[in-house]
Amino acid sequence: MTQKLLLPEDWLAKISRFQVATASKLRGQHKGSHRSQRFGASLDFSDFREYHLGDDVRQVDWNVFARTDKYFIKRFLDEQEMRVHILLDTTKSMGDQAKWTFARQIVTSLGLMVLGRDDRLSFSFLQDEVKPPFRRKGAMYRRAFLQVVTEIEQATYTNSFAQGAFKALPKDSTVLFIVTDGLEPIEEWEQLLKRLPRFAGDVRILQIVTQEEIAPEYTGDVRLLDRETGRDVNVTMSSKVLDTYMARRVLHEEEFEAICRRFGVRQLQLKVEDGLQHAIFQQLLKAHWIR
Incomplete structure (x- = not known):
């Protein structure tokens, strides 16, 4: 059973001494x-x-x-108590196997930290049929949470991420984590981010990217498939095509970072190839997202 789960067997022991850090006013009514x-x-x-x-x-x-x-x-x-909600982006652009596994590992690691303390965890992901989120408190629910995230086998959501997010979020969180690749149009992000303060006092986006997305190394004639729409296109990967792609990606990243700053949302980019330990024990720790 252990092999079917997302995390290494010794991972729980490694993260058990950490907890989510926040300066936001706590919203919980329970001790x-x-x-x-x-x-x-x-x-x-x-x-x-x-x-x-x-x-x-x-x-x-x-x-x-x-x-x-x-x-x-x-x-x-x-x-x-601190109330932490984690929202996982399950739109099809998250469907790359390495990205999808890594995103769920990040989600699970954060959730286990919350449950290991005397805090309340809620978790939701985008799905066509709206269902109640996972809501639990206490270390006894760590195995159940790990199983819930493990069983989300594919990223298949086909509608707007921003609209889906509103339906999946509770309004009583201290900290809100959104785990996504951030590839939706900036206009959609703007509509989402400007409304997030009503859901949590401390909003954070963990942007999951791959080296292939950052700097593709395709050459010659290739057939590209859009995961979101299912459409394909034949492209000759010339230096001009790659330069155009890179310029558009850099622009999107700059606009995404700017709009996060504008609405007071903290944003951190995690590269899949850097690995889970680097993301948790280097990036999140140094950013003071955990302690």
Whole structure:
């Protein structure tokens, strides 16, 4: 059974000491392991304030009263859960085998980090029939989550990514991860990104790319197939054709990065050929997306 799953057998032990990092205000209403900006009943002392009618007298600090002859209560930092949602792009451009496997490995790694802490994970992917997302909390659900992602065998979604994303997102997340190749038209990304703050205070895009997409090395006469539409075209791969492709790709990347900055969305590009360990322990860690 282990061989059918996405991750190496020892991977859980490697990532178990990491967790998702965020400075966004926590939205969870349930107790967790993160310090919120609210005051509550944890053991971490915050400060004193004067006693007001209706306050819990058990919180009065009698030592302070003995010194000042005034009533003060202790305030403690509240502990709240983080709510992390992961959205996986399953449009057909993600269907390259190496890219698809790598994207699901990234999704699974992030989800296992969340479940390993006292945080709540939700996960969804684009599908023609809208279904409730995976929603769980606690380490006991790590195996179930791994199995859910493993069983998404192909990227087959044929509709607009932006429109599909709205249907698949909850509105109560602390952190939202979108795992995608970012190849949709910039106009569609704009429509999506400008509305994402209503879904989460901390939005992050993990853009999955391959070396073949960045710098194709085709030569001669080739037949190219569009994964999204199924249409094919015969092309002579001259230097002019390659230069035109590279220029369009660079422009798309620049516009994509610019629109992410415009709407306060953090974006990180991960290359499949660099491997999973490099993505997690180098890029995500150095970007302070995990700690």
